[in-house]
Amino acid sequence: MTANLVSNMQVYSRKKAADHSAANAVAGALDAPLERSCVEKDRIVIAPELAGIERIEARFHGKGFEPHRHDTYALGVTMAGIQTFRYRGEARFSLPGNVIVLHPDEMHDGGAGTDDGLTYRMMYIPPERFLPVTAKRGRTLPFVAAPVVADPRLARLLLEAIGSMDAAIEPLKLDEMVEEIAAALLDHAGVPQARRGRLARAEVLKACDFLRENLSQQVSSTELEAVTGLDRFTLARQFRQVLGTSPHRYLVMRRLEQAKGLIAAGESLAEAAFASGFADQAHLNRHFKKALGMTPGRFAALAGGRAR
Structure with missing residues (x-):
């Protein structure tokens, strides 16, 4: 077997693995509540504004948008169909599972590449939301050449x-998402990873103590900064390096532990949700099933409690 043939087979295998992973991501997303908006007629679903970040799901047949530009990063995922657009003087195409990266003030249009139509999801992030991350790395805003x-x-x-x-x-979760998105864009822009310095174990443990003591509160990144003396982006990285998870994920899991104890002791699901810091019973249900593989009601039945 020639070296070229081996190389080609390796490239093909990597592409198939990436395509499979992307397809799984899209399939999982289509199980979410937004699935109901993926209908045949053209439409746009706009979510409530989230700290200056706009989020939409759109479905189009034919041309959806004439040439225009945003003053934000437009980041999204092609969900179904072929997404076509002109960007920086060239025709572009995106298949399901691919990520779209459009930079501020860059002219582009958009539409469906086939008669089957197009569904995609997009979020529009103001560039200033990325500045703390890029400043920490001593970098300018990321520019990803491939859209x-x-x-x-x-x-x-x-x-x-x-x-x-x-x-x-x-x-807290939103801050972590923005930091991770910015880091991913910097990676695609060719920015080298920052060197790993000392592990801030003491600071991470202080954050853990604070999170456990405030399970029923809406903890902010600003509070964790005050407790640990680390900025939110450094703390998020240190948390992952020391504990293998994020501050928000740690908080959610501790809330679930408390909720499990309350449910097993016979508390109602609504009371357990409220006492453990979840917004409501539906909020508890989503996290419980995602983390533990069963609903709180099922857990209550198995643990001898009574779901109310």
Whole structure:
């Protein structure tokens, strides 16, 4: 077997794996509540504004938009069909699972590439939201040369943020998402990863203590900065390096632990949700099933409690 043939087979295998991962991300997103908006007629679903970030889901047949430009980063995922647009003087095409990266003040249009139509989800992030991340790395705002990229991890991250269109996102979670999105864009822009310095174990443990003591509160990044002395982006990175998770994920899991204890003790699901810091019972249900693989009601039945 020649070296060229081996190389070609390796490239093909990597592409198939990436396509499969991207397809899984899209399939998972289509199980979310927004699935009901993916209908045949053309439409745009606009989510409530989220700290200056706009989120939409759109479906079009034919041309959707004439040439225009935004003063934000337009980041999204092609969900179904072929997405076509002209950008920086060239015709572009995006297949389901691909990520779209359009930079501020760049002219572009958009539409469906086939008669089957197009569905995509997009979020519009003001550039200033990325400034703290880029300043920490000593970089300017990221410029990704390719407007269509195959990045299953970034696609999942965007779909998680965009897909929560009918539910609130906690400030701590939003800060983490913006930081991760900015870091991914810097990676695609060719910015080298920052060197790993000392592990801030003491500061991370202080944050853990604070989060456990405030499970029923809406904890902000500003509060964690005051407690640890680290800025929110450094703390998020240190949290992942020390504990393998994010501050918000840590908070959610501790809330679930408390809720489980209350439910097993016979508390109603609504009372357990409220006492553990969840917005409501539906909020508890989503996180409980995602983390534990069953609903709180099912857990109550198995644990001997009574779901009320």
